[in-house]
Structure formats: structure tokens, C-alpha cells
Amino acid sequence: MKKENKVKLTKLQGRIQNSMGKFQRNKYVSAIAGGMMSILPVLMVGSFSSIFYSLNLGPYQHFITQTGIKNIFNVITAVTTDVLALYVVVALANSLAAELKTDKFNSIISSLVAFLMVTPMLVKKGAFIGLNMKYIGSAGMIVAMIVGLTATRLFAWLSGNKHLTIKMPDSVPEFVSRTFASMMPIILIAIIYAIVNFLFSLTPWHNISDMIITLIQVPLQGLGTSLWAALVLVFFAEFCWFFGIHGTMATTAVLYTLFYPFDVANLQAFKAGVALPYIVTMTLITNQKGPRALAYAILCLRCKSEQLRSLGKVGFIPAFFGISEPFKFGIPMVLNPLAFIPLTMGGTVCVAATYFATLIGLIPRPNGIPVQTAGTPEFFRAFLLGGWRMVIWHVVQLLILLAIWYPFMKMIDKQKCEEELARSQQAN
């Protein structure tokens, strides 16, 4: 590569790194990503109990129904997946409170009050008889995020205002005075969200949840829109990697906000035993980019260059657990023009192929288990995502990736061999 091009590329990298850094460490973006990751155990427990509830394996169903175990799985899902929005409010309030360095507990209380304030309730003969499960499950997740973040921000702002806090004499114990200090902010937050809820009741949607569902979730779940949105996100994530930025992580907050609710909806449908409504979900986007690390390892091991071969050895086992960093930085792919096309196209092609394979019924739709790409062994991960058919599909993906990378890897190998030869001649 020409020297001036290299300088330009490095400059561009600096600029992209800068703006991505600002985006990712933005307090709200970081609170969404951190908050959602903090309730991962709840998501896992919920999804596995759904799967075990409706798994159809010979005498298994008969056994769990007879022993009453099935009912236990039912209860576990009901208090996790089915009320996920409640956990989301608490988690996001907690993580944003940490970012804003304000009182965590009172932020959570404020957010919970605010969320319940704007959530429609079930009414029977003029009396409230309970929360409407529709709005505290997957459909309520975006509202939960918005309210968790705004109410916590409001709390931080109001509690920082000296005129609003009720001061107690010094002789009052700290715990009591803290309770009084948070009294006014929480009362105000309750009133603000009550007004917000009233204002939304005047709109054609009647409440904020239905507005979000109509304006954001319905257009997004249109098949064409969702596929293109997904492909753009995947391409963008890999494009970030070219500049040395962990692209998947940079897009985590967006994925959880827009695409995770579809996973939860699929999970609920799976449990109910009805057809799964969505193809493009967060787990499809994060998990169907193909076993890339494994492809890199295999290609490196077959290279002639000493460096690439030893990299293949160092990185093979991590690659099996979906960790590709050794290759991204060891080959390197970062800022390597020869790697740009296969790096950005590999994942994108695999996701697109997965979409069409799902559409024509070759592989099952995403079951909604939030399988983690890093740390879960390849092929076992595929099995979790959709049984043996998915395992075969991941082998197909591996072949696709090898085919895409092969010509480029050959060029990289040739380049490295020449470098190594030049170096050994110099040494002599």
C-alpha cells in the first residue's frame, strides 16, 4: 500500500474511533448495554424454562406433565420472560444511576413508579384487577427502556436541586434523612408520569406502549425492513472491526432496543406451541454471522507463512469458543486492505443466507435463547439455536466463509512469506 494512503487510513481510523468511543461511552447507550447484560441470568433462566416447557421429545412431555415439573417451568417463565419489562426498568435505572453517580435505590424506585404509571392496567367493572401482561412482556421493553432512563435522569436532576430536598436536622439518623431527601423528587416524578400518561390517553393510541408498538415495532417487523436493517447493522459491525473497533459491542444497545423484543416474542410463541412470528431477531443477527473465528484458524493453519501458522495454533482453541481477536489483530485484519472485502462480506453473506434458509424452512426460526457468541463452543451454540439442523447449517456457513476468505488469505499469505523471506535474508 502507498504510504500516503496508509496515512489517510490511519487518520480516518482516528476519527472513527473517536466518534464510536463517544457513542459507546455515552451514559445512556452504556446504561442500555450494561443494564441488559446485567439481567442476562434472568433472560437465560426464562428462555431455558420455556424450552424445557415445550420441548417435544418422545415420552418427555408425558413425564413432566405427570410429575408436575411442567407447571414449575411454566411459573419460572411467567415470572421472568413474561414480565421482562419490569426487570428492564430496574436494570436500566440501576446502571444509569451508576453512570450518573446518583442514589441507585431511589432511582430504581422512581423508575418503577414511572413505568407502572404509564402502563395500561386491566379493568373489570370499573375496578383495576391487575397488570396487563401484554405491556410488561416483550411489547413493553422499549417503553421500559425509555422510562428507566428518563425517570432516573429526572431523579438525578431533581435530587440534585437543593430547593426540592427536605432537610432534616443533623440529629436525625442518615437513613431517615435520606428517605426524606428523596421524598420530593419521587413525588414529582410520579406526578410528571401521571401527566404524561394522561396526555397519551388523548392520542389515537391511548397509551405510550401502543404508540411505540405501532410506530416503531410494527414497521420494523416488516420483513423487507428488518432484513435490510439487520444487514446494515452486521455490515457496520464488521466495518468497525476493520478500524479495530469491537463492532458487535458498539451495536449492542441498538440490537437490544430494536431486535431483542422479537426474540422474546418468539420465545413466548415457542412456549405457547404456536408458529414463531419473527425471523430477524437479535439472536439471529449476533449468532448467524457464521463460525468466523474457526474459519480464520483453519485458513491460518494451512498457510505457508510461519507467523500465520503459529497464529493458527495460538488461536485455534479460542476460535472454537467464538473468540476471533487473535486473528483480527494477529494477521492483522485491522487496516489491512486485503482483508476488507472478506471481513465485511463474510458475516453479511452468512446472515443473508440464514435469512433465506429460514424463509424457505430449511432451518427453524430463532427460538429466542440469548446465546452468547463468545464463550459458547461452536456447533454446540448452533445446537442451542435450533437443534441438529442448525449444526449442519453452521457447517455450511463455515464452508461459505472459507470460500469467501480463501483467495484473500492466499494473497495475505504470499505477502507474509515475502516479508519473512526478506527478513531472513537481512539477518544473514
Place this chain on the structure above:
Amino acid sequence: MKAYKIMLACAGGFSTSMLVTQMRKAAKKKGIEVSIDAVAESALNNYNDLDIILLGPQVGHIKPELEKEFNIPIEVIDQLDYGMMNGEKVLNDALAVLEKSTDATKGASKNEKGE
């Protein structure tokens, strides 16, 4: 001398934890007492007793933002060392930065070795 607390951070704490294993091995070989761990970068806020944060190069772009939040040296690990999981080299680099920052008067310990 108190044992240094070194914290590595990347997206999920997975790939850095592989490097941690290599670094601990290197530390044992050198016979120095040092605590080395890895976390997801989003969890860094939970720690306030660290001496240095080492970022995986894939999250190097958050360094300027982290420097506003933490008052300790923050370094981005060298790309090739990271790729080849060269624990010994990364440990030595970190120790060099730590020694320099403890020698320098506190507060003025901003690292000038930006990668």
C-alpha cells in the same frame, strides 16, 4: 511494596481473560506479586481500587472517555501482542507504566504513551 491491581477490559471480558492467564503465568515466572483480572468494559465502573486499566485494542476507542472517569493510567494493549497472546510482553509494558506513574508525582500521572 503493595501488589499492583491490573485490570484488563474488552467487550465481554472473554478474549482479555485468555491474556490474563498468560500474564499470570509470566508474573509467576518473574516471581512478582500482582493481581491481574479481566472484565467487560461496561463493568469497569464497579471498581475503584485499580492501579492500571489495560484495554484490548478492539475497545481502545473508549480510552479518551475512560480517562475522564478514571484517575489512573489507561493503556491500549499493542495489537500484535494481543493477537499472539504475548502475556509476558504485555505484563512488562504495564509494569513499566506503573513504575513511571508511581515515580511521577501523583495527579500529574497522565500517560503520554498514547498508542
